[in-house]
Structure formats: structure tokens, C-alpha cells
Amino acid sequence: MTWTAPRVERTQQLGGLGAVTERQMVEGWLSRHRETLLAKCAGLEPAQLARTTVEPSTLTLLGLVRHMAEVERWWFRRSFAGEAVGDVFTGPSDGHEGFDGVHAADAERDFGLFQSEVTACDAAAAGHDLDETFTSPHGVSLSLRWVYMLMIQEYARHNGHADFLRERTDGVTGD
Numbered sequence: 158m159t160w161t162a163p164r165v166e167r168t169q170q171l172g173g174l175g176a177v178t179e180r181q182m183v184e185g186w187l188s189r190h191r192e193t194l195l196a197k198c199a200g201l202e203p204a205q206l207a208r209t210t211v212e213p214s215t216l217t218l219l220g221l222v223r224h225m226a227e228v229e230r231w232w233f234r235r236s237f238a239g240e241a242v243g244d245v246f247t248g249p250s251d252g253h254e255g256f257d258g259v260h261a262a263d264a265e266r267d268f269g270l271f272q273s274e275v276t277a278c279d280a281a282a283a284g285h286d287l288d289e290t291f292t293s294p295h296g297v298s299l300s301l302r303w304v305y306m307l308m309i310q311e312y313a314r315h316n317g318h319a320d321f322l323r324e325r326t327d328g329v330t331g332d
Contacts (some may be wrong), residue, residue: 160265162198162206180287183305190312191275193332194225195268197319201326203264210325216256218322221315223255223267226274228311232304233278237291240281245270 168188177185198206198218206219226245231254234240246255246267287302324330 159202162195162201162264162268164199165192165196167192167196179302183287183302183309186309187305187312190309190316191225193316194221194312194319196332197316197323198222198268201323203261205326206264207259207261208326210322216318216322217259218319218326219261219264219267220256220259221319221322222271223259225255225312225315226267226271227255229274229278229308232307233281236293236299237285237301237304238281239291245274 201218203219206222207217209215209217223246230242230245234242246258282301282304285301287305288300290298290300293299320330
């Protein structure tokens with residue numbers, strides 16, 4: 158049997174994010190966006206995940222999953238937590254952060270790396286106040302709150318791309 162991207166059980170319902178603390182809200186929205194990306198991939202086979210469907214763009218659903226793992230690691234673990242960890246897929250300096258080097262044969266592994274990175278990033282932020290700051294590689298003081306906001310907008314932008322990629326793959330639309 159061929160591996161397919163797993164179905165996603167939504168844990169974050171939007172109505173449940175209305176009357177919560179700020180921390181619960183930013184964590185909830187980030188979780189919702191992570192789940193949305195995975196939902197856009199659910200049920201697809203590796204070749205479908207790695208296929209370009211909106212030419213001339215080389216963007217793929219699997220590339221988006223890889224990219225988000227790389228971006229999460231960069232901001233939560235490397236920048237905020239100061240962890241000395243290498244790249245998940247490709248280096249931040251290459252300008253492509255996981256988009257390149259996509260191979261259908263690696264889809265199951267790449268999804269596992271994404272999930273592991275999400276867990277590690279959540280652990281890196283756990284117990285820290287949203288107002289806690291760090292100095293970015295460009296010498297700018299940023300807060301954990303800023304990282305959450307950046308990640309939410311990054312997922313929102315790329316989930317829009319995932320909408321088009323999925324629809325062009327098999328016609329599936331929706332949340």
C-alpha cells in the first residue's frame with residue numbers, strides 16, 4: 158500500500174479562540190494554521206505532493222511542508238531559544254528554505270520531520286513569556302510574541318498557496 162499524507166483531526170476550532178488568554182490565542186491560531194497546511198495535503202500520494210501544478214512556479218505542497226519546518230526551526234529554536242541546531246532541509250542563507258530538493262520518495266520522512274520540528278518548536282517556546290526578547294541576527298530586539306505573529310502570517314500566506322496547489326492537484330477545495 159502506498160503511503161499517503163495523513164488525515165488531519167482539527168484540534169483548534171475558531172470559535173474556541175475568541176475568549177481565551179493572549180497566549181492561548183496565538184498558540185491556537187498557530188496550531189490551526191499548521192493543521193490547515195497538513196489538511197491541504199491529506200490523502201495525497203507522494204507524487205502528488207511533489208508535483209508542480211501552477212506553472213511556471215516550482216512550488217509544491219511537499220515544498221511548503223518542508224519550508225515551514227525550516228522557518229519554524231529558524232525562528233523558534235535558533236533565533237528565540239538560541240539552540241545550536243543545523244538545518245532541517247536546506248540552509249536559510251540559500252533563500253529557498255526547504256522549497257528545493259523535493260523528492261516524492263522522501264514525502265513520508267519529510268512529514269515526520271515537520272511534525273518533529275513542530276513539537277521541538279513548541280517545547281522551545283513553552284514556559285516563556287510572550288514579552289521575552291532576543292536579538293535577531295540583524296541586531297534587532299524582537300519578542301516571542303513577534304515570532305508567533307510572524308509564524309501565523311507565514312502560514313496564512315502559504316496556506317493560500319496550498320489552496321491553489323491542492324485544487325490544481327485533484328480539484329479539492331475548502332478549509
